[in-house]
Amino acid sequence: MVARPGRPWLPDRVIVPETPPTPTLYDWAGGHEALVELLTVFYRHVLEDPLLEPVFRGMAPDHPKHVAVWLGEVFGGPAEYSANHGGHAHMVGRHRGRGITEAQRRRWVTLLLDAADEAGLPADPEFRAAFAGYLEWGSRLAVVFSAPGAEPDPHEPVPRWDWPMPPWQPPPA
Numbered sequence: 001m002v003a004r005p006g007r008p009w010l011p012d013r014v015i016v017p018e019t020p021p022t023p024t025l026y027d028w029a030g031g032h033e034a035l036v037e038l039l040t041v042f043y044r045h046v047l048e049d050p051l052l053e054p055v056f057r058g059m060a061p062d063h064p065k066h067v068a069v070w071l072g073e074v075f076g077g078p079a080e081y082s083a084n085h086g087g088h089a090h091m092v093g094r095h096r097g098r099g100i101t102e103a104q105r106r107r108w109v110t111l112l113l114d115a116a117d118e119a120g121l122p123a124d125p126e127f128r129a130a131f132a133g134y135l136e137w138g139s140r141l142a143v144v145f146s147a148p149g150a151e152p153d154p155h156e157p158v159p160r161w162d163w164p165m166p167p168w169q170p171p172p173a
C-alpha cells in the first residue's frame, strides 16, 4: 500500500466492500410481463365488483396494458408512457371529471393489492411497502384530479417511485 503524497496518513486506495447494485422496483417486480399479468388479473376483478364495474365498464380494451406501461415507468422501467402514451397529461386527462369517490378509491387500491398476491408479485416487505405507498399516493391524486373543477398542471412529468426505508438489501443466501 502506497501512502498518498502530501497526506501520508491516507492509504492509496480504499477497499469498498462489494454490494450488488440496487434493482429498480420495475425489475424486482418482474418487468413489463409481470405488470401486464398484474393489471390483467386486477381489471378482471374490477369488472366483477359492484362499486367499480360502473366506472370501468366502458374502458378501452388496452387499458390494463396502458396502466402496466404507466406503472413500469413510475417504478424505474423504460420511459415508455412518456414517449408513446401521452405522458402525465394524458393520464390526468383520463381521470378528469369522473368524480371518483373515496369508497371507489379504497376498493381500487384493495383489489390491486389482492391482485399482487394472485399474480405472484414479490411479497417481501420492502417491495410491498413501496408498491402500497405508491398506490395510496397515486390513487389519492386520481381522486383530486377527478374532482369537479380540478385543474391539474398538465406539464408535470410522470413520477418516479423508489424503495422505501429501510433500504433494499439482497435476500439472505
Ligand code: HEM
Pocket (backbone or CB within 6 Å): 052, 055, 056, 058, 059, 060, 062, 063, 066, 067, 070, 085, 090, 091, 094, 095, 098, 100, 104, 105, 108, 109, 134, 135, 136, 137, 138, 139, 140, 142, 143
Ligand atoms: C395509483 C392510482 C392510479 C393510477 C396509477 C392510474 C393510472 C391510470 C392511467 C395511466 C390511465 C390512462 C390509461 C391509458 O393511457 O389509456 C387511467 C385511466 C383511468 N383511470 Fe386510473 N389510475 C389510478 C387510480 C384510479 C382510480 C382510483 C380510479 C377509479 C376508481 C381510476 C379510474 C380510471 C378510469 C375510469 C380511467 C379511464 C379508463 C378508460 O376508459 O380507458 N383510476 N388510470
